[in-house]
Amino acid sequence: MSTTNNLATVRAQIDELDEKIQNLITQRAGLATEVAQAKYAQETKPVFYRPEREVEVLRNVIARNKGPLSNETLTRIFREIMSDCLALQQPLKIAFLGPAGTYSQAAVYKHFGHAAQNIPLQTIEEVFREVEAQTANYGVVPVENSTEGGVNQTLDGFINTSLKICGEIELPIHHHLLANVDKVEQIQRIYSHQQSLAQCHHWLNSHLPQVERIAVNSNAEAARRAFNEAGTAAIAGQMAADIYQLRIIASRIEDNINNTTRFAVLGQQEIPPTGGDKTSLLLSTPNQPGALYDLLEPFAHNQVNMTRIESRPSRQGIWEYVFFVDIEGHIQDAPIVNALQTLAKYTGLIKHLGSYPRAIL
Amino acid sequence: MSTTNNLATVRAQIDELDEKIQNLITQRAGLATEVAQAKYAQETKPVFYRPEREVEVLRNVIARNKGPLSNETLTRIFREIMSDCLALQQPLKIAFLGPAGTYSQAAVYKHFGHAAQNIPLQTIEEVFREVEAQTANYGVVPVENSTEGGVNQTLDGFINTSLKICGEIELPIHHHLLANVDKVEQIQRIYSHQQSLAQCHHWLNSHLPQVERIAVNSNAEAARRAFNEAGTAAIAGQMAADIYQLRIIASRIEDNINNTTRFAVLGQQEIPPTGGDKTSLLLSTPNQPGALYDLLEPFAHNQVNMTRIESRPSRQGIWEYVFFVDIEGHIQDAPIVNALQTLAKYTGLIKHLGSYPRAIL
Numbered sequence: 001m002s003t004t005n006n007l008a009t010v011r012a013q014i015d016e017l018d019e020k021i022q023n024l025i026t027q028r029a030g031l032a033t034e035v036a037q038a039k040y041a042q043e044t045k046p047v048f049y050r051p052e053r054e055v056e057v058l059r060n061v062i063a064r065n066k067g068p069l070s071n072e073t074l075t076r077i078f079r080e081i082m083s084d085c086l087a088l089q090q091p092l093k094i095a096f097l098g099p100a101g102t103y104s105q106a107a108v109y110k111h112f113g114h115a116a117q118n119i120p121l122q123t124i125e126e127v128f129r130e131v132e133a134q135t136a137n138y139g140v141v142p143v144e145n146s147t148e149g150g151v152n153q154t155l156d157g158f159i160n161t162s163l164k165i166c167g168e169i170e171l172p173i174h175h176h177l178l179a180n181v182d183k184v185e186q187i188q189r190i191y192s193h194q195q196s197l198a199q200c201h202h203w204l205n206s207h208l209p210q211v212e213r214i215a216v217n218s219n220a221e222a223a224r225r226a227f228n229e230a231g232t233a234a235i236a237g238q239m240a241a242d243i244y245q246l247r248i249i250a251s252r253i254e255d256n257i258n259n260t261t262r263f264a265v266l267g268q269q270e271i272p273p274t275g276g277d278k279t280s281l282l283l284s285t286p287n288q289p290g291a292l293y294d295l296l297e298p299f300a301h302n303q304v305n306m307t308r309i310e311s312r313p314s315r316q317g318i319w320e321y322v323f324f325v326d327i328e329g330h331i332q333d334a335p336i337v338n339a340l341q342t343l344a345k346y347t348g349l350i351k352h353l354g355s356y357p358r359a360i361l
Numbered sequence: 362m363s364t365t366n367n368l369a370t371v372r373a374q375i376d377e378l379d380e381k382i383q384n385l386i387t388q389r390a391g392l393a394t395e396v397a398q399a400k401y402a403q404e405t406k407p408v409f410y411r412p413e414r415e416v417e418v419l420r421n422v423i424a425r426n427k428g429p430l431s432n433e434t435l436t437r438i439f440r441e442i443m444s445d446c447l448a449l450q451q452p453l454k455i456a457f458l459g460p461a462g463t464y465s466q467a468a469v470y471k472h473f474g475h476a477a478q479n480i481p482l483q484t485i486e487e488v489f490r491e492v493e494a495q496t497a498n499y500g501v502v503p504v505e506n507s508t509e510g511g512v513n514q515t516l517d518g519f520i521n522t523s524l525k526i527c528g529e530i531e532l533p534i535h536h537h538l539l540a541n542v543d544k545v546e547q548i549q550r551i552y553s554h555q556q557s558l559a560q561c562h563h564w565l566n567s568h569l570p571q572v573e574r575i576a577v578n579s580n581a582e583a584a585r586r587a588f589n590e591a592g593t594a595a596i597a598g599q600m601a602a603d604i605y606q607l608r609i610i611a612s613r614i615e616d617n618i619n620n621t622t623r624f625a626v627l628g629q630q631e632i633p634p635t636g637g638d639k640t641s642l643l644l645s646t647p648n649q650p651g652a653l654y655d656l657l658e659p660f661a662h663n664q665v666n667m668t669r670i671e672s673r674p675s676r677q678g679i680w681e682y683v684f685f686v687d688i689e690g691h692i693q694d695a696p697i698v699n700a701l702q703t704l705a706k707y708t709g710l711i712k713h714l715g716s717y718p719r720a721i722l
Contacts, residue, residue, distance in 0.1 A: 025435070077438075078383075
C-alpha cells in the first residue's frame with residue numbers, strides 16, 4: 001500500500017476518534033453544568049472547585065496511562081478539560097506573586113489550566129490579602145526552594161492567616177546562564193538571586209571561577225540587568241530569557257538536576273481526605289531545654305511520617321520560635337489525631353494550616 | 362434524591378467519560394506515531410506538520426459543536442491534543458517577534474498549542490532569517506492592524522524571502538488604560554504605540570481630552586514607562602499589565618470592538634487546497650497611468666474576491682510600488698489561474714507568497 005493510501009486510512013481513523021472525543025468532552029461539560037445547577041438549587045454559596053475531586057481524576061488518568069503520551073502531557077490535557085468545564089460554572093480568579101512570566105505563573109497554569117483568570121500581585125502579602133478578601137478565589141505562593149526568594153514571607157503569611165492550604169504544586173526549576181555576548185570570555189559579572197547562585201555553585205566554580213557573582217532581588221531583576229549592562233550575565237529560567245531576549249549560553253546549570261520549587265494553593269476550603277494527602281501544621285514551643293524533642297516525639301510515636309520541618313522566629317514575642325511541620329496523611333487520620341492530642345500537652349500553639357492532596361507530578 | 366447522591370452519580374458518569382476520552386486520545390497518539398513511522402520509511406525529510414490537515418480537523422470540530430463549550434474552547438483543546446501528538450513525532454520550533462508576553466506569543470500558542478517550542482526574536486527580519494535557515498520550523502509575524510507596529514517590516518520581508526505563507530492567525534486585540542495611580546485625575550501623560558493611540562482616539566477624546574498623548578515604539582515600552590514614571594499611563598494589553606504590574610484603569614477602550622491583528626505563519630511548505638483558502642500575492646507595476654486599474658481588472662473579471670490590497674514603495678528601484686494583494690481561493694483554483702494569466706501581460710512581477718487555510722476563529 002502506498003503511503004498516501006495509508007495516510008488517508010489513518011486520517012479517517014483519526015477523524016472518527018476526534019468525533020468521539022468531542023462527543024465525550026461535550027457530554028462531560030453537560031454533566032458539569034448539571035452539577036452546577038444541582039448545587040445552585042441547594043446551596044446559597046456553592047463551591048465548584050473541588051481539589052480532592054480533581055486529584056482523583058488525575059490519579060486515575062496516570063493509573064490508566066500506558067503511553068505513548070507522557071503522564072505530564074495527559075494530565076495537562078485533563079487539567080485543561082476540567083478547567084474549561086469549571087469555567088462554564090465559575091471562572092476561577094487566581095492570585096499569585098507576579099510579574100507574569102515567573103515560575104509562580106507557570107505553577108498557576110499547571111494547577112488551574114488556562115481557563116482560570118490570572119491576578120498577578122506585587123507581594124506575597126497581597127496574595128494572602130486578596131484571597132482573604134475573596135477578591136481572588138485562590139492564591140498560589142512559593143513555599144520552599146524557590147529561586148525567587150519569598151519563602152519567608154509565605155511562612156510569615158501562614159502565621160496570621162485564616163486561609164487554608166488546599167493544594168500543593170511542584171514545579172521543576174531549571175537555571176540557565178543568560179547573556180547577550182558572543183563569547184563566554186566576555187562575561188565579567190553574573191547576577192542572580194542568592195538562592196540560584198547557591199544552586200549553581202559547583203557549575204560556576206568549575207566553569208567560570210574568576211567571574212564576579214552578585215546577588216540581586218530576583219532572577220527577573222538579574223535578567224533585566226544582563227539585558228541593560230554590557231559584559232554581564234544572569235542565572236535565570238527560560239521565561240526570563242524570553243522576556244529579556246537573552247541568549248542561553250549554558251542550559252540547566254543547576255547542581256541538582258531534581259531542583260524543584262513547591263507552591264501552596266491558598267483558599268477558604270477544608271479539603272476532605274483523598275487517600276494521598278499531606279498536612280501542614282504550625283507549632284510553637286516555649287524556649288526551654290528539650291522542647292523541640294517533645295514536639296517531635298508524638299509524631300514518631302504514632303508513626304506519622306514528617307516530610308519537612310522549618311523554624312521561624314516568632315514575631316509575637318510570646319514564643320521564641322514557631323515551627324512549620326509537614327506530615328504525611330490527613331488531619332482526620334487516627335494516627336495524626338492521636339499525635340496532636342499528645343502534642344497539645346507540650347505546646348502552646350497548634351495551628352492546622354491545611355490538609356490537601358499531594359502534588360500529582 | 363439528595364445532592365450528595367446526585368453528585369456521586371454524576372461523578373461516576375464523568376469518570377466513565379474520562380476513561381473513554383483518555384483511551385481515544387491515546388489511540389490517536391498511537392495513530393500519529395504510525396503516520397510518523399510510515400513517513401520516515403518512505404521520505405528522507407518527512408514533514409509532520411500539515412496545516413491543511415489541522416484546519417480540516419478544527420473545521421470538523423466547529424461543525425459538530427452544539428455547546429455548551431464554545432468553539433474557542435473546543436478548538437483550543439483540539440489544538441493542544443494535535444500539538445501533543447505532533448510533539449511525539451517532532452516538537453516544532455516556532456520563531457516570533459518577542460519579547461514573551463506579546464500578542465505574537467499569544468498567536469503562537471493559539472495556532473501551535475503549548476507543546477511547540479517558542480523562539481522569541483528581537484526583530485521581524487530575524488524571524489524570516491531563522492525560518493529560512495531552518496533553525497526554526499515556522500515563523501509567526503504580524504501582517505496588519507498590529508498594535509505593536511511591524512506591519513511594514515513584514516511586508517518588506519515578504520519581498521525578498523523564499524518562504525511561503527502557510528497559515529494565518531487572527532487575534533482579537535483589546536486595549537486597556539494602565540497606570541499605577543489612585544485617581545484618573547493624576548494621569549498627566551499617556552504613552553502608547555501610535556497605532557494604539559489611533560485605535561482609542563474617540564475614547565481618549567471623550568474621557569481624557571486634556572491629557573498629553575505620546576507615541577512610543579511599542580505598547581510594552583509604553584507600559585514600562587508607565588511603571589517607571591509617576592503620573593503616567595499606558596495604553597496596552599492585558600499581558601503588559603501583568604508583566605509591569607499596572608492597574609487596569611479602564612478596559613477595552615478601543616473604538617472598534619472587533620479590533621483584530623492578523624498574523625502570517627511562515628514556512629517552507631506549499632499548502633494544498635482545503636476548500637476555504639486565501640492567497641497572498643506580491644505584484645508590481647510600472648509607474649504609468651491606469652497601471653493599478655490594469656492590475657485589478659483581471660481579478661474582477663474572473664470573479665476573484667480581493668480581501669485586501671496594500672501598496673509599499675519598492676526598494677529595488679525598478680518599480681515605483683509593489684502591491685500586496687490577498688484574494689479568496691487557492692492558487693490552483695481555475696479563476697485565479699485565469700486571472701494571473703491575464704495579469705502577466707500587464708505586470709512585471711507576480712510573486713506567489715502563499716495559499717493557505719483561512720483563519721479558523
